[in-house]
Amino acid sequence: MDSILSLILFPLFFALLIAFLNKKYAAGIALTGSGLSLFYFLYLLSGFKNSLKVLNEFSIPWIPGIEAELHFGLDSLSIFMLLLTCLVFPIGILASMKYEEHRSKSYYILLLIGLTALLGFFSAQNDITFYVFFELALIPFYFIILMYGGSNRKKAVFKFLMFTVFGSFLMLAAIIYFHSLTGINKTSDWAMLYDMEISLSAQTWILAGIFIAFAIKSPLFPFHTWQADLYSEGDRPTIIIIAAVLSKMGLFGLLRFFNVVDDAILHYQMPLIILCLIGIIYAALVAWRQSSMSRLLAYSSLSHMGMIAAGILTASISGLQGSIFQMLSHGIVAAGLFFIVDLIMFRTNNSSIYGSAGIASTQPKLATYFFLLCLASVGLPLTSGFIGEFDILLGLANTNIYLSAIAGLSLIFGAIYTLRFYQKSMFGEMIESNNEWAPITLNEDYVLIILVILVLAFGFFPSSWLDLADQATASFVHLKSKI
């Protein structure tokens, strides 16, 4: 019962239920299913011992010809992303419920399949399983966006698909190359893969393959051009999930493969970090000039992803620890901000940041939640956003103080575009047509309260989670220094 498999299959069971029951129950069942997944995960988490071992493992032989296994389990790295996944899905589904008449059963079935795929991806314990679920997760989201969203969604989602598939093939090639080098087919777990000795030149090729794949998926500059289109055209509740969880898949992959290609990462550290830094600043400048809420958040996300990637590439304890923590924090904050964008656009039907001006005077609660999430986004101390960014910048400073100074410019630009976004959309004189605003519903209130509490709780008491992140980095062998 305590096997991770039950967590992964849990949403599928509810997807089946939806398939056989009346449409009017679909949303409720999806919400229950994802909510119960969250509770089930928390139950598994309560039994998790802070150790280097993989727990709640499950594995079965899969393809005998290449001795491939399907292998899942809980470890200190996967826990962060599993928590985020389980947390964000109910929020996305809650957000979608206000569009209930327009959503078919298949929408919720696809979402739950997506949940299963992501849970499988984050708990994958070898590269074949990792790859299969990496691909699998794409399919349900592709179909959802194809069916729901803005008028240009088809073009946007096709671009998304082509970019990602291109990256996936590079990753597949890299994985096959890796196995052909080591001469063994059997892939039981990550630890075994990490032990392989491969030459720097071979590592370089592998790094090139996976880095491009992950840079497209996150995305990182300059592979980001699919992102803003998708975020502004896609079905908004689904975008909450994509922005919060799917955007972490690439970075998570980089962490998973870190030990396979560590020599190459250290060798090409500087150019790669510089690429990330360019992305951080570039995205922040673009975000500053955006007037569409979704696009602004897309570029803000791009900037943050660059920061996290830079932290990973420092190959320092604080950089890695901070990146892992920041992935969780950014996921929570992004979910909250996209949730707010969705609820504003549901009411104003206007994607512009000016569309809801002045609303703070009639919706003080919303304005407060929004503000707190913005603070976490700009990394104010005692919110969750600070800890990760601080650690990452410290790791960068330890590599080279100038790198830290350049990445740190995002503290300034982040404040500029986030506060501009907040003030233009909440403050100022009220627009006439917004006098009739429906107050935020109880559901929306609960979601935002929970997110805000999490943001503050992780900001005030990050310690145990940082220890967990520390545990995750402890398995990374080639760390240069102790900071």
Place this chain on the structure above:
Amino acid sequence: MNPEILIHLIIWPTFIGFIINGLFGSMLSKTASGIIACAGPLIGFLATLYLYLTNPLLEAINYSYYNWFSIGLANPVNFSIYIDHLTILMLFIVTGVGTLIHVYSIGYMHEDKGFSRFFAYLNLFLFSMLLLITGSNLILLFAGWEGVGLCSFLLIGFWFKNPEYNKAARKAFVMNRIGDLGFILGIFLLAIKFNSVDIVKIQGSFANLSMNDPSIILITILLFIGVCGKSAQIPLFTWLPDAMAGPTPVSALIHAATMVTAGIYLVARMNILFSLAPFTLNVILFVGVATAIIAATIALKQNDIKKVLAYSTVSQLGYMASALGVAAYSTAIFHVMTHAFFKALLFLSAGSVIHGLHGEQDIKNMGGLKKKMFWTHLVFLIGTLAITGCPPFAGFFSKDEILSSVYSWNFWAFVGLSFASICTAWYMFRLYFSTFHGEFRGDKHVWNHVHESSWIMLFPLVVLAILSILGGFAGMPEILSERHFLHDFLKYNVVDHTHHVNHFFEYCLWSVTVLALAIIVWLTYNRYAKSSKEKFELEPTGFSKLFANKYYLDEIFANIFTNPLKRLGSWFKNTFDSKVIDILVQLPGNTLDKASIELKPIQSGNISWYIISILVGLIFFAILFLVKL
């Protein structure tokens, strides 16, 4: 009571006040919400007093709440409170002046719809400020540092319907963040070098460092960039005058008495570190003097009562920085204290004027207010005498100490500060005479409704006036008294490196001060007490124009930084992203696509074309085969 309970009582009441007013403010009556808000700083003040009276503080108190996080350093970063003499003094200033301004605000904000929101922010500000001065490590100090910046943002933009105010709020936050980046980089370098972020532990490990060690210079310069942002030094001071968009009590509390002095406090806190870098001290001295002069000259030509006081604050902060620059740290803290008294007094009495004139801030529409606002006029005069350094008011002692310390270090810096002093006296008496003397220049209708403020606003003014008169006696120069109370108080925590100046110089300085003041009072009285409205509306020319337009610094910054970056961002957004990057990353795909279109005609279905192709191919390979043989 043991110290732990007192620490709780100092830190948390303001936070609780923030929570109550923030969450349930709309359900509370104005009286209740005001009392709750005032209770926070008042309890803090009383607890500080009790702690001071019962605890000799021979050893600093260090109390840790919990482990905040660990960053791979030798010691984890704790949420812990550190109290020594320097902290106690700052606590007195912050909670004392804070209480008075809270009380005043009850009267000032009474008509405002956002009454409880205002007090929630104000309490949050005080909580952050308390964290800033009591944090035992640099990261907690930084948390308070950013927290006060946040509250400053919230309070400048308190009337959030006005886009101009929002812009001022954003400007303040962003310019502070520029400083904060320097600050945090300094923290990183300290953490890497000393493997700790604990203030006491870091300063204990300097013993084997040489003077002007390059790494120490870099660290101190980075920290000073943070100071420039928060304490409004050149070039990061332009946000402070704009910050006057906030309600006047905010200007008094945050933008004069407490928050802006946080940078001065930081340097005093890290004085051992800064003393190791004479190079940085010289930079600080230079920046401080330049700030004092530039801000004072701008203040000469401002017509908005709050703007004059704002530039005056910048100028006074320049004095404090100059004192830091000559390693006279406790002198700087002394001026922080006296300045808190008289500048809070000036701002609050200016607020009383604005309140009495129903929102009028332009001095060209004032004049003759002495007749209707006796008490406000009296305390404003006391504040003016204090800030201009008239003996024996509070400003005299601290300013005199700064001037003589600077004199013993660098003559030209002394000359610069003296010049700024003259400007200070000029713009303050100009302000005083044109506001309270002569005839009222504004609307008749307004004049009929001018009223003195209520006792709840006047009471804090009177207390601050008394402090502005007596506050200076805490630090009497050695020719008057053997005991310099403040230096003795701070000597365990702050090590000054000042030289003594001879007594003859002191006497000269005093006589010249008094003489110069007398002349300036006479000149400004003649010039401004009976000034007409037209005179205020004259277009300034020459230097006056430069001063009135703030040396065009806002325009210069906009043209050097903001506008180019904005244009770059727009170009990235509109052109580069879609026309360059998108095309480039899609190049492989598009090339294939194009190639397939180009090659498509080959598959024409024409049999004879296929046969010719096959033959050509065969012949080619046959030749290849033969050549190889």
